[in-house]
Amino acid sequence: MIKAFRWLLPHPFLTLLLTVVWVLLQNSVTSGMVVFGLILGIIIPRATAVWWPDRPLNFRLIPMIPYVLLVMWDILIANVQVAWIVLTRPNSKLRPAWVVIPLDLKQPEAISILAGTITLTPGTVSADLSNEGHSLLVHALDAPNPDEVRDQIKDRYERRLKEIFV
Secondary structure (H helix, E strand, O other): OHHHHHHHOOOHHHHHHHHHHHHHHHOOOOHHHHHHHHHHHHHHHHHHHHHOOOOOOOEOOOOHHHHHHHHHHHHHHHHHHHHHHHHHOOHHHOOOEEEEEEOOOOOHHHHHHHHHHHHHOOOEEEEEEOOOOOEEEEEEOOOOOHHHHHHHHHHHHHHHHHHHEO
């Protein structure tokens, strides 16, 4: 049963995502649009499954929901903080820093999500990944204590991603 389910829906999250994107692009939530989006969401991942041999098999969707909400909240707060810094602090008072984040994550997808999360959050940008994938180089716009930035990224994002990508 599970094997048949995996064959029909090799990427259940992608199926759901494609369905939602289709409905949003149509700007109309009707049963026909949802069904057609679901059909696309089944056909596209099934047709491209052969090119995804190393997809993460232990991805947990439920913990991803609070993670996405947390990231959206952090983006909102960081936008306000960066705007405040830009408007009120002269460049000479900024304390930019390069921070090395040692990674406990091993899956490339999880590392990509972490790097993307850091870059999406205003005030920080992922600049480089070590050759072995053991650390991430991050630039922070204003970091009086780079160790605090490192600890916050590890606790706030990486810890949650480790729960999502078991």
